[in-house]
Amino acid sequence: MDLMTGLAEQVATPEAGAAGKASAPEYQGALGALSVNASLTDVLARGFEELHAAQAAGDLKETARCHLAVAEASRRLGRTAEADRAWKASYRTARAAGHAGAMAWALWSGGTLARQRGAFRLAYRLLALAAEWGERGGDVVVRGYSLAGLAETGRIQGDYAAVEELHEQLLAEARRRGEARHTVWALEGIAQMHRNTGAYDRAHALFAEAAETAERAEDHRGWAWALRGMADVVSVRDGDVAQALTLLTRAEAACQAMDLRGALAFNHKMRGNVLYRAGRYEEARDLYTQALAEFRDMTEPRGTALSRLGLAKARARLGCDSAETAAELATLRDQFNRIGLHHAREMVDKAAAELGVGPLPGPGTAPTATPPDAYRTEALRATDVAGLR
16 A cells, blocks of 8 residues: 555545645746646746746736746745845836736735744734735735735744634635645644644644645645654654654655755754654754755754754754753744744753753743734734635
8 A cells, every 4th residue: 555545545534635636826927837846946947037028028917927936936945035036026016017916926925935034023014915915906815825824924933822713714715615735734734733732643634634635636745744744743643763754755755856945954854853752863963954054055044943953952862061952952942032933932941851951041931821922913813714705
């Protein structure tokens, strides 16, 4: 029995697979025929080619669309400076054309990039504006993507109470509309929250459903992320190192085929996690070191900090001085606080206790319940899934 056949047998929910084939609505106009699984280097090359043609023809709407594709390919390749220039060019051109929907897509791209760079305040602001302009322009797809972006930003920060219901609403809406890609995204987001709160069986079932749905929809990116989630759960819940590494190897192949550099770096970090849990500390150290270099090359602060945390733990197990470990964990604690990653801050505290190096030097323990930031509360207040109908 191969992996995907096994997944299909694990998933018995009647709604699984109800969505159609995955599409990539961020590729528009002359680029609209591009597959969701297209190699990002190919998307970038084609995007520049069509961009030059649109500019030569003086077609502002098409120019904005091409800038958007360039922005998204650049972002996923870890070329953040190029992505930043491209989404802003897309927005300026869409505004000059007076096209609200194209403005919304550019703002969504900018908000997604801001989250990737750890600028959560800016991410909420841009994604909320994207949702607003999507509604003004009557583009329910970009509005849905923007609401999903707001939900994901809150989830990454660890604010599950604020965004769990929104994830569930977006899942129901994605299933109603037959949007495979968003169905997979929502399943994975909900699964991740369950995994982080210790509901491993539920998390595994949702990741498996996401993998099966993505496979049916030919969404290779979503499939790879789902396998990574399953690998995490079978590692932490079952201690099944072999199965976890097999899942990660399959996911890695998909990431490499599509040049998904960010996803590949997170795959390497997860492989480090699996090996660390298995007591294979030297191998874990090497994987964390590799992931750290990849994240730094992409200027990705969340992945960088998480890789540093794993590396500090692995080095501690290999005999690193306890004072040095405590200092590194204290630095990471402060960094997670600055970025606004509340769940990751808790991971640092657990690591200090696990390694016997607490209490950490510097500021004392943060309050158990972090009060919601005003900008996050305001952005989430504007979410209205019913507006997608």
